[in-house]
Amino acid sequence: MRLFVGDDWAEDHHDVEVMDSAGRRLAKARVPEGVAGMAKLHAIVGDLVGDDADEADEAEILVGIETDRGPWVAALIAAGYTVLAVNPLQASRFRDRLGFSGAKSDAGDAHVLADMVRTHAHELRPVAGDSARAEAIKVVARTHKTMIWERTRHTQRLRHALGDYFPAALVAFDDLDAADTLELLAKAPTPAQAARLTIAQISAALKRARRRDIPAKAAAIQTTLRSEQLGQPEVVAEAYAASVQALLAVLGVLNTQIKTLQGQVEAHFGQHPAAEIILSQPGLGTILGARVLAEFGDDPTRYASAKARKNYAGTSPITRASGKKKVVLARFVHNDRLIDALTTQAFSALQWSPGARAYYDRQRARGVGHSPALRQLANRLVGILHGCLKTGTLYDEATAWPQLTEKAAA
Structure with a gap:
């Protein structure tokens, strides 16, 4: 049994709607923020699941909400719900698919979120299970x-x-x-x-x-x-x-x-298990390394590949192709704090890493400007960081830049 919950949150209340796999509305309510509201939400879901213990254990509750942090989200995760973080822009675009009148309400937004989770759960990002130390x-x-x-x-x-x-x-x-x-x-x-x-x-x-x-x-x-x-x-x-x-x-x-x-x-950063690996990266000190860890999180399953981490970082380019026209552009929608830290790392790495310096110089020789070249270097460094974290190994200059290192040696 699967239930889909749309949660439109505000400062002091939540509008929720519960939907089944067929898109039928099973329940809707406005619950207050805090313990009382969470208890009421649990009661709504419990009534729909039923009293059968086996059925309750097999039930899967997916919650769509436009945030990925806070006590309310933590309580949902602790209760065993699968919480899917929905970008507000995604929700806005999905709302346009359901109607063109421009009407909007909190209850309507809860319906949009529930339907979005029902039909696009496989494309939404579950809230990462970062450790308390990372938080x-x-x-x-x-x-x-x-x-x-x-x-x-x-x-x-x-x-x-x-x-x-x-x-x-x-x-x-x-x-x-x-x-x-x-x-x-x-x-x-x-x-x-x-x-x-x-x-x-x-x-x-x-x-x-x-x-x-x-x-x-x-x-x-x-x-x-x-x-x-x-x-x-x-x-x-x-x-x-x-x-x-x-x-x-x-x-x-x-x-x-x-x-x-x-x-x-x-x-706090000195007590994290990944601190040594992060500090081994060129251009990352304690403060900058802490910012990178904070924004990436430490959930080992959050990024399926280096490409996924680069996309989240906002350092990888996007391609817009239509007919004979194809344009490669920088990502302008990104985590400002993370891109600031990664760009600073790339600039600092020019001094401490011969491989990074050679990579940057090669981009500049191709006619790429300073900022785009720095962004490409940051993108490469994110991939290197992903590999080090995945394998649990420290940064090595020869491994990170094999072709450039061999060329320099020759």
Whole structure:
């Protein structure tokens, strides 16, 4: 017996519909989020399965839902249901197949998901059974990266504000989110106050930030801050200074939390069994390796082949062919966090792996641009990582790039 459940989730409730193999609606309901809602869903399914123990054991419950994480999904998996993660874009396109009116409702979406699971379960991706350790790494690694992105956004806001009333600061300070810059700008947020900073004050901030060549840098900063520059009226400058001090406070907190989370990422990643294999890959350190593991997951059955892993990563190209026209394009729908980590790995591997460097140079010699060549290198590195994880072996330069290694030796 097979039952197909469509689960359209919201923040505080779920609209569910249960369908049989023939497409008949057996039950529909709105259940609350949490334990009470899960109990009600189990009761609905239990009534449909029946009281026969053998029949209950043989029953297969497939659930389609537009997410692959959270306590609700974990509870469904723990209950023995097969949970199929449906991309919202897939659900939207499938809804268009059932009607053209454009009507949409939560109950209707639950029906679409149930019917989609019934007819296309073989093409949908089951939620991966990642380990608790991998889930913990994902939580801290994603938060760490989010904090870095937030720091970049606030740094850009600080740059724009300084450019509007204090352009000399942009010349004096190369790194706006550095500790010495934050300290000096907090102490002297207006051009007039900055011009009164002494060499001793500047040197002390540079020393606390562990800068080198402090006397020369302090003198250069002071000269720049005291140089002539275009400015704003005093009252406007003071208003900008208040805004800048707020941004400086946020950046200071972000710097502290990024450092704290980095320690958490390193601690969790160091305890994972696959950490040694991932760290053996060229271009991957502890933080970058943790991000790659977090986004790929560690379920050994999730990727049937290296091609499947490359497709999920978004590094492999897509082909559009119609008649005599054939175009090969990059994938623009992908996991942003994963593609960011893999591209960074590829760029770093150019320095540490002769094989990766030779592969990249060969693409460039064919007339391929920097970004496409880097993406192709990242695609190749994903395949190498898949092979290492599948066989449980560490990265080996000669094995990874046999033709390029032999050519270099010759």
